[in-house]
Amino acid sequence: MNLTIRSERAEDTRRIATLTGAAFEQAEHSSHTEHFIVDALRRAGQLTISLVAVENDEIVGHVAISPVTVSSGATRWYGLGPISVLPDRQGQGIGSALMKAALADLQGKGAAGCVVLGDPGYYGRFGFNSQAGLELPGVPGEYFQALSFWGDFPVGTVHYHASFDAVE
Template sequence: MEIRPENPSDYAAIGRLTRAAFAPMPFSEGTEAECIEKLRGDGDLTLSLVAIRDAEVVGHIAFSPVFIDESFDGWYGLGPVSASPEVQRTGIGSALINEGLERLKQMDAKGCALIGDPAYYSRFGFVGDGRLSYRNLPARIVQWLAFYDAEPSGVLRYSPGLE
């Protein structure tokens, strides 16, 4: 499997994959593909990686700037992330997350935040301990991973495409 940054010829496949992956998810409002397009159009798609298997896009992950107490300080949001339904649970999501976090570090990012299931994201080192808050969501699903010592604290806000 190859993981590489998106290029314009991937846009349609990313949209299809994202719609297919999120369609069965009860928490999804079905807007994730449009969110990615809005981030891209706004110039907020800091990092967009695709996973390629047999010349097909089978996974995708997006990272965009996030704000903590209304200021940007080198933190990025993870998501949406998706793996093609036929090949989920074969390591694609994990590979995309690990590669994305490594690339963020190389960009001198301070850390990464996300909203998601701790049962999945804790394995990458994310913690949901209440240091970040998002609307009225439970603290445990508002998670962060600091690349250096600086721990975040405050109210999380995403780029407009994801708000």
């Protein structure tokens, strides 16, 4: 696999939307609006990190990271997601490569930490775990996880940007 991870470019946006829609099309626990969310984050200037995985000039994966707010006032916290890989390329390490690159980039930007909503078995491999006192309303605690780059974990309720409510 000859995979390159790079920042998104303006000409990538349509391909990212198509890829993200396809990646979540059959996902059981999906709103099926993930591609709208990425576009809304981009329009709102909230994509802190937007990386693509490219193989043979084809975009095969994408990851987005955007700021979140914590009710305690903790700063420099971000939310990872959505992360997308073409359905026929899942399970080949592309998502892991995107995760590692995005988290390294985020840490390099001075972030305090990152939260994610998803499968604990998958995200735990990257150091994410649920934290008592840090919650996302309406979500079982084990599926809302955090990774601290330095310092203590914040306590409070996390809120994602309004773009996560995008439906078109």
